[in-house]
Amino acid sequence: MRVRGEAGESAVQIHLTARHCELGPDLRTFAQQRLEKLSKYDSRIHEVRLIVSQERKLHIAEITLRAHQTDLVITESHLDARAAIELAADRLEDRVRRGKEKRVKAPRRERRNGTDGTQPAGAEDGVADDEY
Numbered sequence: 001m002r003v004r005g006e007a008g009e010s011a012v013q014i015h016l017t018a019r020h021c022e023l024g025p026d027l028r029t030f031a032q033q034r035l036e037k038l039s040k041y042d043s044r045i046h047e048v049r050l051i052v053s054q055e056r057k058l059h060i061a062e063i064t065l066r067a068h069q070t071d072l073v074i075t076e077s078h079l080d081a082r083a084a085i086e087l088a089a090d091r092l093e094d095r096v097r098r099g100k101e102k103r104v105k106a107p108r109r110e111r112r113n114g115t116d117g118t119q120p121a122g123a124e125d126g127v128a129d130d131e132y
Contacts, residue, residue: 012036012038012039012045012046012047012048013046013047013048014032014035014036014047014048014049014050015047015048015049015050016028016031016032016050016052017049017050017051017052018051018052018053019051019052019053019054020053020054020055021052021053021054021059021081023052023081027081027082027085030082030085031050031085031089034085034086034089035048035050035063035089037093038065038092038093038096041093041096041097041099041100042067042096042099042100044067044068045065045066045067045096046066046067046068047065047066048063048064048065048066049063049064049066050062050063050085050088051063051064052081052084052085054081057079058077058078058079059077059078059079059080059081059083059084060075060076060077060084061075061076061077061078061081061084061085061087061088062074062075062088063075063088063089063092065092065096070099072092072095072096074088074091074092074095075088076088076091
């Protein structure tokens with residue numbers, strides 16, 4: 001499934017896979033809606049993969065997020081498949097949110113060679129040197 005932003009320039013692909021279990025239509029729509037929320041934190045997300053597997057009585061949800069230059073993998077397990085998806089999505093959302101906060105609060109690097117809009121030393125008065 002592709003999710004488009006307001007301007008239509010970014011698209012997130014969401015892939016859902018079930019291994020050794022069945023995902024009903026209500027669980028699939030829940031997972032898609034939950035993972036679509038991640039695009040509000042980072043517009044550079046390309047793809048999100050959710051793999052739900054069952055081993056004995058335990059459901060394991062593994063979410064892989066592919067962004068600009070980063071791959072994040074979160075794995076959670078629970079007796080209920082919906083709860084496992086919710087736990088993994090919460091952890092992934094926290095990680096993506098922290099990454100965005102880091103990017104936003106990071107100090108900007110100063111440009112070199114006077115291209116940052118500042119005037120060279122001695123030119124702040126607007127008076128040329130040869131007028132004296």
